Each structure stands twice: as structure tokens, then as C-alpha cells.
Amino acid sequence: MTAVVVKIGGAAAVNPQEALDDVASLRAEGKRVVVVHGGSTAMDDALEKMGIEPEYVETPDGVVGRFTDEEAMDVFKMALPGLVNTDLVEGLQNAGVNAVGLSGVDGQLLKGPRKSAVRVVEDGKKKIKRGDHSGTIEVVNEDLLATLLDAGYTPVVSVPMLGVEDDGSFTAVNSDADRSAAAVAGALGGDLVLLTDVTGVYADPEDPTTRIARVDTPEEFAALTEAAGGFMRRKVMAAEEALSRGSERVVVATANADAPITAALDGDGTTITRDAISGGKE
Secondary structure (H helix, E strand, C coil): CCCEEEEECCCCCCCCHHHHHHHHHHHHCCCCEEEEECCHHHHHHHHHHCCCCCCEEECCCCCEEECCCHHHHHHHHHHHHHHHHHHHHHHHHHCCCCEEEEECCHHHCEEEEEEEEEEEEECCEEEEEEEEEEECCCEECHHHHHHHHHCCCEEEEECCEEEECCCCCEEEEECCHHHHHHHHHHHHCCCEEEEECCCCCECCCCCHHHECCEECCHHHHHHHHHHCCCHHHHHHHHHHHHHHHCCCEEEEEECCCCCHHHHHHCCCCEEEECHHHHCCCC
16 A cells, blocks of 8 residues: 655745645545645744744754754644644645544554654764654554545644653654654655755755756765755655655655645656665665
């Protein structure tokens, strides 16, 4: 059972409406779709309203991500599965799609070990930062998604995920939305479309005309990884994880276009195939 997995970015510059309308078109064609979403802007807005300063950190390999302490985690649970997920489900219902909102905690949809400390780089020095509420997804409840898809529903998935503590208990924790989408796409063996506010991965991050159209070999993937920096590096990392877990292809493309999912699947973006990871060896 395969499905197209679409990750809708949460940046302020991303307008989700075209994507939601395109989901409706794909569903009308009989295609199965799972939506996974971020919510960085909604999270930052909620933190600001509560007088909490958002905190971002850089890992030693150059990946930029949010540091989520206990206070931020409480806000996170309100902003993403509450506000953003509900808004997207509402938008899909208005587009004629019978959508169901889920967080990774529901039905143990997204589960894996909780991380309470992360390695970061501050002022050029590597440090261990403690108090983090994040996790690494190792298990996806694909049976839950299959049940909904078989019944004609479109799942809309949000983090938090279910973090497993050392004693076996569970804690709701943050997980990167791109990598969450990768885990879902890999579990379902489906194509992954990462919609963002740029048209793909650029060889020169400042020049959209240098967009890398297609990546089919390990050498091309190495060049792609070298070109991707900051938040785009997370998307390349997610692409590698999705392809390694079972996806056939991943496309990084803009959400701000007519029928952006269909356009991405037709090649309008940066398409990364499984051969880029496997070298043609399965």
C-alpha cells in the first residue's frame, strides 16, 4: 500500500492553500495522500505571545534546529497539533477532502527514543546542551495510516512524537517535521514531496537559477549535500532517510505554485531518486 506523502512547511512564506486544493485533486483521481506539516512560524508566534524567546541551535554537522525545553514543549503541543493541524484539516474539509488530524502520540503513530541532551556548536565550540525534549522516530504505525487510507480518509500528521524514556515510559517530544515526513513516506513506500518557500535546492543558495533539477547518483547526492546549508540541509537529510527506508523518490519544491504537488511529481523541483542513495544497488 503506497501513498504520496506531502510535507507542508510551516514558514511564514508558505501559503498552504494551493497544496490543499491539489490534495483534493489527487484524491479525486483516486490517489492516496498523507499530509505531514510543520509549524515553525506558529510556534514562534505562540512563544512570542507568551514572552518566551525561541531558541535555535546548530549541530556539529551544520544542521540548524529548534531547541525545545520543557516550557517550549508545552507551547509546542498547543500550537502544532492544536492550531496548525486543525487549520489544515479545516482547509481540506472545505476543499472536499475528508481529513483526519493526528499527532504522533495518537495510536503511537510516531515513536522512538527520547533525547534529553543534544550536541551543539556555540561560539565555535562543541557543547552538550541538556534539557531537550526531542526524539528520533524509529517506529511508524503504518497500520493506523492504512486503516484510515483504506476507509477513504486523508491523514494529516503533526508532531509531537511519542518519546520512549529509559524506563519504558512515554513523553510527548518534538521531532523535525521533514524527518517525520520521511519516516512516514519510508514506512508506506511512497513518494515524498517536501513543499517549502523555495523552488528546490540551489547549487548557489543565493541564486534560484542554479536549482539542481535531478539527483540520480551518489556523486550527485554528495554535491547536493554540499550545496544545502542551514534549514535546507535538514530536507536533504530527510530525503536520504526516506529513500533509505523505502521511498522511491523525494522532491523538494515550492508550495507557492499552482498545483504544487502535481508539479513537483512532474519534475518541477529537485528530484532525488533512490539510486542516489543506493548507487543502483538494492
